[in-house]
Amino acid sequence: MTKVGVLGAQGRMGAEVCRAVEGADDMELVAAVDQGDPLDALTAAEVVVDFTHPGVVMDNLRWCVERGLHAVVGTTGFDPSRLDSVRSWLTEESSGNVVIAPNFGIGAVLMMHFAQKAAPFFESVEIVETHHPNKADAPSGTAYRTAELVAAARAEAGVAPSPDATTSGVEGARGADVDGVRVHAVRMSGAVAHQEVVLGGHGELFTIRHDSMNRESFMPGVLLAVRRVPELDRLTVGIEALLGL
Ligand SMILES: NC(=O)C1=CN([C@@H]2O[C@H](COP(=O)(O)OP(=O)(O)OC[C@H]3O[C@@H](n4cnc5c(N)ncnc54)[C@H](O)[C@@H]3O)[C@@H](O)[C@H]2O)C=CC1
Numbered sequence: 001m002t003k004v005g006v007l008g009a010q011g012r013m014g015a016e017v018c019r020a021v022e023g024a025d026d027m028e029l030v031a032a033v034d035q036g037d038p039l040d041a042l043t044a045a046e047v048v049v050d051f052t053h054p055g056v057v058m059d060n061l062r063w064c065v066e067r068g069l070h071a072v073v074g075t076t077g078f079d080p081s082r083l084d085s086v087r088s089w090l091t092e093e094s095s096g097n098v099v100i101a102p103n104f105g106i107g108a109v110l111m112m113h114f115a116q117k118a119a120p121f122f123e124s125v126e127i128v129e130t131h132h133p134n135k136a137d138a139p140s141g142t143a144y145r146t147a148e149l150v151a152a153a154r155a156e157a158g159v160a161p162s163p164d165a166t167t168s169g170v171e172g173a174r175g176a177d178v179d180g181v182r183v184h185a186v187r188m189s190g191a192v193a194h195q196e197v198v199l200g201g202h203g204e205l206f207t208i209r210h211d212s213m214n215r216e217s218f219m220p221g222v223l224l225a226v227r228r229v230p231e232l233d234r235l236t237v238g239i240e241a242l243l244g245l
């Protein structure tokens with residue numbers, strides 16, 4: 001039985017993780033911690049799952065690493081400099097391993113993978129993500145990571161930047177620029193988590209779309225990461241490797 005602790009246990013995702021862990025035959029929920037609770041209860045765990053807030057996740061993660069606990073992190077906000085900081089903490093033999101994934105949905109991971117594969121074949125690529133209006137960060141971690149992967153694939157293939165003749169307009173109309181890829185964030189009542197990667201070439205548009213209809217959809221990926229994190233090597237970003245991609 002893997003002993004699991006959950007940080008952010010009263011949140012939308014954290015509560016779902018608690019239910020999923022309690023329903024798994026090979027796991028035991030030993031700590032459910034939320035804002036204001038002492039973290040000490042987590043020392044009973046082998047693996048800590050964090051779904052909290054981009055503003056607090058670094059402190060949480062450092063606390064776990066310093067105690068040799070493995071961590072599975074779904075909280076967003078991990079740019080390259082944050083990932084470098086985490087790598088620098090994981091140098092001690094006594095450190096636990098860490099999985100940080102902007103999205104644990106199997107379909108979402110495949111969407112990112114297919115977007116990365118398709119990106120060099122089209123002149124233009126932009127990303128449109130739609131989320132519930134309670135989301136704190138924009139663009140979403142998934143959109144940010146998709147843009148990074150797409151940009152890296154295009155750079156490696158020597159593809160020119162997406163054409164864009166815009167010289168005037170209202171600020172924000174063209175979205176955010178993530179590594180040269182335009183990302184548009186929609187916040188919409190009724191939405192959960194949705195993303196389209198739109199690619200355009202000569203006389204054709206290719207759209208890769210993923211929809212998360214509920215938060216249960218993320219649980220197979222979270223449980224997979226909890227099972228595998230002890231055997232991984234320090235920091236793993238995304239669950240692509242765990243799925244054999
Ligand atoms: N990787 C993935 O597959 C997914 C990632 N997310 C991300 O997970 C994060 C949380 O999302 P939601 O559950 O929707 O948010 P939420 O706001 O419903 O839940 C966050 C919880 O964390 C708690 N919290 C805040 N600071 C804390 C602290 N210092 N210690 C312990 N608990 C603390 C809050 O009280 C709240 O209960 C966001 O960054 C979101 O983007 C969300 C869905 C899927």
Ligand SMILES: O=C(O)C1=N[C@H](C(=O)O)C[C@H](O)C1
Nearest residue numbers: 076102103135140141142193
């Ligand atoms: O906040 C959410 O809800 C989600 N957050 C993650 C993100 O920012 O990509 C994953 C999913 O999109 C749901």
